[in-house]
Amino acid sequence: MLTDPAIQAIRVLGVPLELHEEEGLLAERACRQAGVRPQDVAGVRLAMRSLDARRTRGILRFVCHVDLFVREGHRSGALQKAIKAGRVRPAPESTPLALPPERIQRLPRQAIVVGSGPAGLFAALSLALSGAGVTLIDRGSSLDDRHKRLVPFHRGGPLDQDTNLLFGEGGAGTYSDGKLYTRVQDSLEATLLQELVRAGAPANIQFDGRAHIGTDKLHAVLPRLRARLIEAGAQVHWNTRLESVIWDPSRVGRVMAVRTDRGELPCDALFLALGHSARDTVEALFEQGLALEAKPFQFGVRVEHPQDLINAGRFGEHPQAQSLGAASYNLTSKPQGATAGAHSFCMCPGGKIVASISEPGHLCTNGMSNSTHSSPWANAAIVTTIRPDEFAAYGSGPLAGLQFQRHFERLFFEAGGANYTAPAQRVADFLAGEPSADVPRTSYTFGVQPGRIDQLLPPHVRAAIARGLEHFDRLIPGFGGVEGTLVGVESRSSGPLRMPRDRQSYRAHGTENCYPVGEGAGFAGGIMSAAIDGVRAVHACLAPAPTPSPKRNR
Numbered sequence: 001m002l003t004d005p006a007i008q009a010i011r012v013l014g015v016p017l018e019l020h021e022e023e024g025l026l027a028e029r030a031c032r033q034a035g036v037r038p039q040d041v042a043g044v045r046l047a048m049r050s051l052d053a054r055r056t057r058g059i060l061r062f063v064c065h066v067d068l069f070v071r072e073g074h075r076s077g078a079l080q081k082a083i084k085a086g087r088v089r090p091a092p093e094s095t096p097l098a099l100p101p102e103r104i105q106r107l108p109r110q111a112i113v114v115g116s117g118p119a120g121l122f123a124a125l126s127l128a129l130s131g132a133g134v135t136l137i138d139r140g141s142s143l144d145d146r147h148k149r150l151v152p153f154h155r156g157g158p159l160d161q162d163t164n165l166l167f168g169e170g171g172a173g174t175y176s177d178g179k180l181y182t183r184v185q186d187s188l189e190a191t192l193l194q195e196l197v198r199a200g201a202p203a204n205i206q207f208d209g210r211a212h213i214g215t216d217k218l219h220a221v222l223p224r225l226r227a228r229l230i231e232a233g234a235q236v237h238w239n240t241r242l243e244s245v246i247w248d249p250s251r252v253g254r255v256m257a258v259r260t261d262r263g264e265l266p267c268d269a270l271f272l273a274l275g276h277s278a279r280d281t282v283e284a285l286f287e288q289g290l291a292l293e294a295k296p297f298q299f300g301v302r303v304e305h306p307q308d309l310i311n312a313g314r315f316g317e318h319p320q321a322q323s324l325g326a327a328s329y330n331l332t333s334k335p336q337g338a339t340a341g342a343h344s345f346c347m348c349p350g351g352k353i354v355a356s357i358s359e360p361g362h363l364c365t366n367g368m369s370n371s372t373h374s375s376p377w378a379n380a381a382i383v384t385t386i387r388p389d390e391f392a393a394y395g396s397g398p399l400a401g402l403q404f405q406r407h408f409e410r411l412f413f414e415a416g417g418a419n420y421t422a423p424a425q426r427v428a429d430f431l432a433g434e435p436s437a438d439v440p441r442t443s444y445t446f447g448v449q450p451g452r453i454d455q456l457l458p459p460h461v462r463a464a465i466a467r468g469l470e471h472f473d474r475l476i477p478g479f480g481g482v483e484g485t486l487v488g489v490e491s492r493s494s495g496p497l498r499m500p501r502d503r504q505s506y507r508a509h510g511t512e513n514c515y516p517v518g519e520g521a522g523f524a525g526g527i528m529s530a531a532i533d534g535v536r537a538v539h540a541c542l543a544p545a546p547t548p549s550p551k552r553n554r
């Protein structure tokens with residue numbers, strides 16, 4: 001059905017479904033909404049289902065997008081009207097991971113992909129499936145070993161600077177909520193979700209508007225993705241850290257090999273998928289001439305509440321609230337006057353706060369959860385945007401943002417007692433500018449102790465976050481009260497750098513065969529967008545877009 005060229009998919013937007021209703025009702029409703037007769041429909045697919053938590057008139061319901069497969073050229077006045085009104089649009093086509101041979105113009109004989117996070121993993125898979133020679137290296141360990149190496153740190157041992165919560169198989173999102181939503185609406189989205197399902201992820205990630213895999217399930221998916229990569233012909237080297245690139249002396253901007261802590265590897269294409277925390281590598285590459293520029297990034301704290309408080313605020317007394325599981329939120333406060341806006345980010349329902357660090361003597365929080373969202377806590381980052389002019393004083397040139405992050409990560413580390421315990425403050429005390437006499441127990445791995453988060457943060461960040469918390473308290477009663485705890489610092493919700501690259505070729509400025517991708521390159525902010533960016537760069541490498549011909553003089 002899906003491959004028949006005579007069949008086209010149209011997407012019917014915003015089809016309502018009550019919580020107790022069967023999904024089977026969607027087909028008829030979508031047909032009615034699109035003005036299409038059921039007998040003209042060859043197939044139906046649920047494209048997206050999300051909970052409308054606005055509780056208009058006390059009603060919680062799902063809102064769905066439904067794809068109808070109708071005969072090409074099918075036109076009815078009612079359908080045209082629905083398209084015009086924006087209720088229906090063509091369903092997005094999907095782009096394959098591998099490029100078909102007829103589109104490939106250049107096939108690297110030996111591509112090196114650095115980093116096994118989503119950007120590197122899917123770039124490597126796309127290269128291998130397209131027939132290129134590819135080696136994926138990562139400074140961290142494979143998943144089972146990564147887990148073993150994390151245990152001593154969590155028991156008070158030293159931090160391993162190559163294998164930790166940020167580095168190792170699967171990258172930074174390996175210990176996360178595994179949220180898979182993206183705002184990019186890219187034609188690779190469906191393809192990537194299919195790959196994940198093929199590797200064992202639950203099928204509902206393909207349509208759930210708030211899809212997440214959860215750390216436990218992600219850990220079953222990653223080894224299968226690795227097996228698929230190896231089956232496709234790629235080589236994978238763990239515990240192999242990129243230290244520098246070796247430029248071709250006869251061709252400016254051409255990388256001919258990489259130097260790692262385990263020796264040199266020749267290459268004719270280099271994909272840098274380093275993530276946002278490979279500070280040592282970025283500093284080394286900058287010294288070697290890789291172009292970098294400062295970019296704005298998110299900075300703030302993590303907030304934690306009892307999950308019950310969030311459920312009550314989102315679902316109220318709805319009789320079916322129990323069946324909906326742990327509630328999530330996505331909150332924003334607008335800037336007002338000189339006070340910047342703030343927003344929640346990376347919300348983990350039923351989750352846990354973790355120490356997301358790769359350098360000893362620094363502290364940085366983030367959140368993760370298992371697939372069942374079963375812990376009694378809900379946590380999220382509450383962040384504001386820091387502009388390059390606001391961090392310029394902390395360092396020189398494009399690396400100033402990195403120095404800003406380090407400064408506050410060290411400050412919070414010391415304030416927590418220099419042993420990865422985090423400073424914490426009740427939200428109500430933060431808003432009142434008072435110390436917390438005590439703080440509730442939190443989910444944070446290393447524990448918390450009372451600290452003056454209101455004084456540790458720069459004043460303009462404090463002001464933006466305070467305004468945000470006051471606003472969020474109006475949306476979820478209790479959000480700004482004594483039951484909320486702030487734990488800090490959340491300094492790596494996004495990266496402070498961009499590796500500038502050509503928009504079409506994806507090549508780093510001034511280079512011939514170096515492709516910076518994903519979050520560390522400044523072109524992604526999450527699992528899906530990083531994976532999409534990695535694959536797009538591979539496609540640009542294999543099938544460069546034609547260079548526009550120079551304009552003729554008339």
Ligand SMILES: Cc1cc2nc3c(=O)[nH]c(=O)nc-3n(C[C@H](O)[C@H](O)[C@H](O)COP(=O)(O)OP(=O)(O)OC[C@H]3O[C@@H](n4cnc5c(N)ncnc54)[C@H](O)[C@@H]3O)c2cc1C
Pocket residue numbers: 114115116117118119120137138139140162165166167168169170171172173174175176177178179180181240241242243273274275276277278281346354356366367368517518519520524525526527528530531
């Ligand atoms: C705790 C946590 C929870 C998160 N939760 C979510 C979520 O639920 N949903 C979501 O969309 N996003 C989430 N994120 C963000 C998401 O993980 C990142 O946006 C995404 O992983 C970025 O992908 P990437 O491939 O660009 O880089 P990364 O995933 O950071 O991968 C980079 C890889 O490069 C390797 N590397 C670095 N330097 C070198 C070197 N010199 N040599 C060799 N290898 C190197 C690292 O070991 C690492 O494996 C979370 C992040 C964290 C930390």
